[in-house]
Amino acid sequence: MSAKENKHNLDTSDCQTAIELNDLVHVYGNPTNKGAQLRFDNWKVQSGQQVFLYGDSGSGKSTLLNLLSGILAPQQGSIKLFGNELSDLSNSQRDRFRAENIGVVFQQFNLIPYLSVAKNIELAVYLAKSSKQDLQASIKQFVSALNLPSNILNKPVSSLSIGQQQRVAIMRAFINSPKLLLIDESTSALDNTAKQAFMSVLMEICQANKTTMIFVSHDLELKRYFSLHTPLSSFCQLSHQSENYLDKEEAN
Numbered sequence: 001m002s003a004k005e006n007k008h009n010l011d012t013s014d015c016q017t018a019i020e021l022n023d024l025v026h027v028y029g030n031p032t033n034k035g036a037q038l039r040f041d042n043w044k045v046q047s048g049q050q051v052f053l054y055g056d057s058g059s060g061k062s063t064l065l066n067l068l069s070g071i072l073a074p075q076q077g078s079i080k081l082f083g084n085e086l087s088d089l090s091n092s093q094r095d096r097f098r099a100e101n102i103g104v105v106f107q108q109f110n111l112i113p114y115l116s117v118a119k120n121i122e123l124a125v126y127l128a129k130s131s132k133q134d135l136q137a138s139i140k141q142f143v144s145a146l147n148l149p150s151n152i153l154n155k156p157v158s159s160l161s162i163g164q165q166q167r168v169a170i171m172r173a174f175i176n177s178p179k180l181l182l183i184d185e186s187t188s189a190l191d192n193t194a195k196q197a198f199m200s201v202l203m204e205i206c207q208a209n210k211t212t213m214i215f216v217s218h219d220l221e222l223k224r225y226f227s228l229h230t231p232l233s234s235f236c237q238l239s240h241q242s243e244n245y246l247d248k249e250e251a252n
Protein backbone atom coordinates (compact mmCIF):
# COMPACT_ATOMS: atom_id res chain seq x y z
CA MET A 1 0.00 0.00 0.00
CA SER A 2 1.81 3.11 -1.08
CA ALA A 3 0.65 6.71 -0.89
CA LYS A 4 0.96 6.77 -4.69
CA GLU A 5 -2.17 4.61 -4.97
CA ASN A 6 -4.29 7.65 -4.09
CA LYS A 7 -5.98 9.61 -6.86
CA HIS A 8 -5.92 13.32 -6.08
CA ASN A 9 -8.13 16.07 -7.40
CA LEU A 10 -5.64 18.56 -6.04
CA ASP A 11 -1.95 18.10 -6.53
CA THR A 12 -0.18 17.13 -3.33
CA SER A 13 2.58 15.04 -4.84
CA ASP A 14 5.69 17.21 -4.95
CA CYS A 15 5.30 19.38 -1.88
CA GLN A 16 8.04 18.94 0.73
CA THR A 17 6.05 20.91 3.29
CA ALA A 18 3.12 18.92 4.66
CA ILE A 19 1.69 21.60 6.96
CA GLU A 20 2.17 25.35 6.93
CA LEU A 21 0.23 27.65 9.25
CA ASN A 22 0.45 31.40 8.93
CA ASP A 23 -1.05 33.85 11.45
CA LEU A 24 -4.00 31.62 12.14
CA VAL A 25 -6.75 32.74 14.54
CA HIS A 26 -9.70 30.67 15.71
CA VAL A 27 -12.33 32.13 18.05
CA TYR A 28 -15.07 30.09 19.71
CA GLY A 29 -18.41 31.77 20.38
CA ASN A 30 -20.61 34.16 18.45
CA PRO A 31 -19.98 37.73 17.21
CA THR A 32 -21.16 39.34 20.47
CA ASN A 33 -19.98 36.77 22.99
CA LYS A 34 -16.44 35.66 22.25
CA GLY A 35 -15.08 32.65 24.10
CA ALA A 36 -11.69 31.02 23.80
CA GLN A 37 -9.41 32.64 21.24
CA LEU A 38 -6.53 30.65 19.83
CA ARG A 39 -3.78 32.34 17.92
CA PHE A 40 -1.26 30.17 16.08
CA ASP A 41 2.05 31.61 14.93
CA ASN A 42 3.75 30.34 11.83
CA TRP A 43 4.35 26.59 12.04
CA LYS A 44 5.72 24.15 9.48
CA VAL A 45 5.94 20.37 9.36
CA GLN A 46 7.95 18.72 6.63
CA SER A 47 6.49 15.88 4.60
CA GLY A 48 7.15 12.46 6.16
CA GLN A 49 7.82 13.79 9.68
CA GLN A 50 6.09 12.37 12.74
CA VAL A 51 5.53 14.97 15.45
CA PHE A 52 4.63 14.42 19.11
CA LEU A 53 2.51 17.46 20.03
CA TYR A 54 1.79 18.04 23.69
CA GLY A 55 0.25 20.64 25.94
CA ASP A 56 -1.97 21.19 28.96
CA SER A 57 -5.62 20.21 28.95
CA GLY A 58 -7.64 22.96 27.28
CA SER A 59 -4.61 24.51 25.55
CA GLY A 60 -5.95 23.98 22.02
CA LYS A 61 -4.63 20.64 20.75
CA SER A 62 -7.99 19.28 19.56
CA THR A 63 -8.84 22.66 18.03
CA LEU A 64 -5.64 22.55 15.98
CA LEU A 65 -6.41 19.03 14.72
CA ASN A 66 -9.96 20.10 13.83
CA LEU A 67 -8.56 23.08 11.90
CA LEU A 68 -6.06 20.86 10.08
CA SER A 69 -8.73 18.35 9.11
CA GLY A 70 -11.01 21.15 7.87
CA ILE A 71 -13.73 20.34 10.43
CA LEU A 72 -13.32 23.87 11.82
CA ALA A 73 -12.69 26.92 9.63
CA PRO A 74 -10.43 29.64 11.04
CA GLN A 75 -11.59 33.26 11.20
CA GLN A 76 -8.18 34.53 10.07
CA GLY A 77 -4.97 33.26 8.58
CA SER A 78 -3.83 30.47 6.34
CA ILE A 79 -3.57 26.66 6.55
CA LYS A 80 -1.71 24.99 3.70
CA LEU A 81 -1.59 21.22 3.45
CA PHE A 82 0.84 19.89 0.85
CA GLY A 83 0.72 23.28 -0.84
CA ASN A 84 -3.10 23.53 -0.93
CA GLU A 85 -4.71 26.47 0.88
CA LEU A 86 -7.72 24.99 2.72
CA SER A 87 -9.74 28.21 2.61
CA ASP A 88 -9.54 28.20 -1.21
CA LEU A 89 -11.47 24.93 -1.35
CA SER A 90 -15.26 24.70 -1.50
CA ASN A 91 -16.94 22.59 1.19
CA SER A 92 -17.21 19.61 -1.12
CA GLN A 93 -13.60 19.98 -2.32
CA ARG A 94 -12.48 20.14 1.33
CA ASP A 95 -14.46 16.98 2.19
CA ARG A 96 -12.93 15.23 -0.79
CA PHE A 97 -9.42 16.48 0.07
CA ARG A 98 -9.85 15.17 3.62
CA ALA A 99 -11.17 11.78 2.48
CA GLU A 100 -8.29 11.34 0.03
CA ASN A 101 -5.37 12.75 1.97
CA ILE A 102 -6.04 12.81 5.70
CA GLY A 103 -6.59 9.98 8.16
CA VAL A 104 -7.97 10.91 11.57
CA VAL A 105 -8.20 8.98 14.81
CA PHE A 106 -9.93 11.15 17.37
CA GLN A 107 -10.69 10.41 21.00
CA GLN A 108 -14.12 8.89 20.36
CA PHE A 109 -12.89 6.92 17.29
CA ASN A 110 -16.08 7.94 15.36
CA LEU A 111 -16.76 4.43 14.10
CA ILE A 112 -20.36 3.53 13.22
CA PRO A 113 -21.24 1.14 16.07
CA TYR A 114 -24.00 -0.91 14.43
CA LEU A 115 -21.99 -1.59 11.24
CA SER A 116 -19.46 -4.39 11.03
CA VAL A 117 -15.73 -3.70 11.06
CA ALA A 118 -15.57 -4.50 7.32
CA LYS A 119 -18.42 -2.09 6.51
CA ASN A 120 -16.78 0.72 8.50
CA ILE A 121 -13.59 0.29 6.48
CA GLU A 122 -15.41 -0.04 3.15
CA LEU A 123 -17.31 3.17 3.91
CA ALA A 124 -14.04 5.10 4.29
CA VAL A 125 -12.86 3.75 0.93
CA TYR A 126 -16.21 4.64 -0.67
CA LEU A 127 -16.10 8.21 0.72
CA ALA A 128 -12.62 8.72 -0.70
CA LYS A 129 -13.90 7.41 -4.06
CA SER A 130 -10.76 5.31 -4.03
CA SER A 131 -10.58 2.68 -6.74
CA LYS A 132 -8.73 0.29 -4.50
CA GLN A 133 -8.29 -3.00 -6.38
CA ASP A 134 -6.81 -4.94 -3.50
CA LEU A 135 -9.09 -3.79 -0.68
CA GLN A 136 -9.71 -7.22 0.84
CA ALA A 137 -5.99 -8.03 0.75
CA SER A 138 -5.15 -4.67 2.37
CA ILE A 139 -7.74 -5.20 5.11
CA LYS A 140 -6.29 -8.65 5.84
CA GLN A 141 -2.77 -7.18 6.07
CA PHE A 142 -3.93 -4.59 8.59
CA VAL A 143 -5.87 -7.14 10.66
CA SER A 144 -2.70 -9.16 10.94
CA ALA A 145 -0.32 -6.19 11.49
CA LEU A 146 -2.59 -4.77 14.20
CA ASN A 147 -2.90 -8.15 15.95
CA LEU A 148 -6.64 -8.31 15.55
CA PRO A 149 -8.45 -11.69 15.47
CA SER A 150 -9.12 -12.84 11.90
CA ASN A 151 -12.86 -13.26 12.55
CA ILE A 152 -13.27 -9.61 13.59
CA LEU A 153 -14.36 -8.26 10.20
CA ASN A 154 -17.98 -9.35 10.38
CA LYS A 155 -18.51 -8.30 14.00
CA PRO A 156 -20.39 -5.08 14.76
CA VAL A 157 -18.07 -2.40 16.15
CA SER A 158 -20.28 -2.12 19.26
CA SER A 159 -19.26 -5.67 20.30
CA LEU A 160 -15.51 -4.88 20.33
CA SER A 161 -13.31 -3.89 23.26
CA ILE A 162 -12.03 -0.30 23.40
CA GLY A 163 -8.55 -1.49 22.41
CA GLN A 164 -9.94 -3.34 19.38
CA GLN A 165 -12.05 -0.32 18.38
CA GLN A 166 -8.94 1.82 18.55
CA ARG A 167 -7.07 -0.50 16.20
CA VAL A 168 -10.05 -0.61 13.81
CA ALA A 169 -10.01 3.22 13.83
CA ILE A 170 -6.32 3.09 12.89
CA MET A 171 -7.08 0.62 10.09
CA ARG A 172 -9.80 2.93 8.80
CA ALA A 173 -7.46 5.92 8.99
CA PHE A 174 -4.75 4.10 7.01
CA ILE A 175 -6.86 2.29 4.43
CA ASN A 176 -6.71 5.10 1.84
CA SER A 177 -2.93 5.52 2.31
CA PRO A 178 -3.29 9.06 3.70
CA LYS A 179 -0.43 11.50 3.33
CA LEU A 180 -1.30 13.04 6.72
CA LEU A 181 -2.43 11.25 9.87
CA LEU A 182 -3.92 13.19 12.79
CA ILE A 183 -4.15 11.28 16.06
CA ASP A 184 -5.73 12.71 19.21
CA GLU A 185 -5.19 11.03 22.61
CA SER A 186 -6.06 7.63 21.24
CA THR A 187 -4.09 5.57 23.74
CA SER A 188 -5.79 6.92 26.85
CA ALA A 189 -8.14 3.91 27.19
CA LEU A 190 -5.37 1.31 26.86
CA ASP A 191 -3.33 -0.50 29.47
CA ASN A 192 0.42 -0.15 29.35
CA THR A 193 1.17 -3.32 27.35
CA ALA A 194 -1.53 -2.60 24.75
CA LYS A 195 -0.30 1.01 24.51
CA GLN A 196 3.31 0.00 23.76
CA ALA A 197 2.16 -2.59 21.17
CA PHE A 198 -0.11 0.00 19.54
CA MET A 199 2.65 2.62 19.37
CA SER A 200 5.15 0.20 17.83
CA VAL A 201 2.73 -0.82 15.07
CA LEU A 202 1.66 2.77 14.43
CA MET A 203 5.24 4.03 14.08
CA GLU A 204 6.16 1.09 11.86
CA ILE A 205 3.28 1.73 9.44
CA CYS A 206 3.95 5.49 9.35
CA GLN A 207 7.65 5.06 8.70
CA ALA A 208 7.08 2.40 6.01
CA ASN A 209 4.62 4.67 4.15
CA LYS A 210 6.45 7.97 4.92
CA THR A 211 3.18 9.24 6.39
CA THR A 212 3.29 12.67 8.01
CA MET A 213 1.77 12.30 11.48
CA ILE A 214 0.70 14.72 14.20
CA PHE A 215 0.25 12.70 17.37
CA VAL A 216 -1.40 14.62 20.21
CA SER A 217 -1.11 13.29 23.74
CA HIS A 218 -0.90 14.22 27.42
CA ASP A 219 1.13 11.09 28.00
CA LEU A 220 4.74 12.30 27.96
CA GLU A 221 5.96 8.72 28.29
CA LEU A 222 5.02 8.26 24.60
CA LYS A 223 7.51 10.96 23.56
CA ARG A 224 10.24 8.35 23.25
CA TYR A 225 8.68 6.96 20.05
CA PHE A 226 9.23 10.28 18.27
CA SER A 227 12.29 12.25 17.25
CA LEU A 228 10.29 15.50 17.07
CA HIS A 229 8.57 16.83 20.21
CA THR A 230 6.67 20.11 19.97
CA PRO A 231 4.91 21.86 22.86
CA LEU A 232 1.77 23.52 21.52
CA SER A 233 2.65 26.58 23.61
CA SER A 234 5.67 27.16 21.35
CA PHE A 235 3.36 28.39 18.57
CA CYS A 236 -0.14 28.79 20.05
CA GLN A 237 -1.47 31.33 22.53
CA LEU A 238 -4.88 30.90 24.18
CA SER A 239 -6.85 33.73 25.67
CA HIS A 240 -10.40 34.13 26.94
CA GLN A 241 -11.75 37.56 26.11
CA SER A 242 -15.25 38.91 25.91
CA GLU A 243 -14.21 41.73 23.57
CA ASN A 244 -14.24 41.29 19.82
CA TYR A 245 -10.63 40.34 19.07
CA LEU A 246 -11.03 40.32 15.32
CA ASP A 247 -12.53 43.83 15.22
CA LYS A 248 -9.64 45.08 17.33
CA GLU A 249 -7.17 43.49 14.90
CA GLU A 250 -8.90 45.07 11.92
CA ALA A 251 -8.89 48.53 13.56
CA ASN A 252 -5.08 48.41 13.98
Ligand SMILES: Nc1ncnc2c1ncn2[C@@H]1O[C@H](COP(=O)(O)OP(=O)(O)OP(=O)(O)O)[C@@H](O)[C@H]1O
Pocket residue numbers: 028029035036055056057058059060061062063064238
Ligand atom coordinates in the same frame (compact mmCIF):
# COMPACT_ATOMS: atom_id res chain seq x y z
N1 LIG B 1 -16.96 23.95 21.00
C1 LIG B 1 -16.38 24.82 21.80
N2 LIG B 1 -17.02 25.96 22.19
C2 LIG B 1 -16.43 26.86 22.97
N3 LIG B 1 -15.17 26.74 23.46
C3 LIG B 1 -14.50 25.63 23.13
C4 LIG B 1 -15.06 24.61 22.29
N4 LIG B 1 -14.13 23.62 22.13
C5 LIG B 1 -13.05 24.00 22.83
N5 LIG B 1 -13.26 25.20 23.42
C6 LIG B 1 -12.31 25.93 24.27
O1 LIG B 1 -11.12 26.12 23.50
C7 LIG B 1 -9.95 25.89 24.29
C8 LIG B 1 -9.11 24.80 23.65
O2 LIG B 1 -9.83 23.57 23.70
P1 LIG B 1 -9.27 22.23 23.08
O3 LIG B 1 -10.35 21.20 23.21
O4 LIG B 1 -8.74 22.50 21.73
O5 LIG B 1 -8.06 21.90 24.07
P2 LIG B 1 -7.20 20.56 24.24
O6 LIG B 1 -5.80 20.98 24.41
O7 LIG B 1 -7.50 19.61 23.13
O8 LIG B 1 -7.80 19.97 25.59
P3 LIG B 1 -7.77 18.45 26.13
O9 LIG B 1 -6.33 18.06 26.23
O10 LIG B 1 -8.42 18.56 27.48
O11 LIG B 1 -8.57 17.61 25.17
C9 LIG B 1 -10.45 25.54 25.70
O12 LIG B 1 -10.40 26.72 26.46
C10 LIG B 1 -11.88 25.09 25.47
O13 LIG B 1 -12.67 25.40 26.61
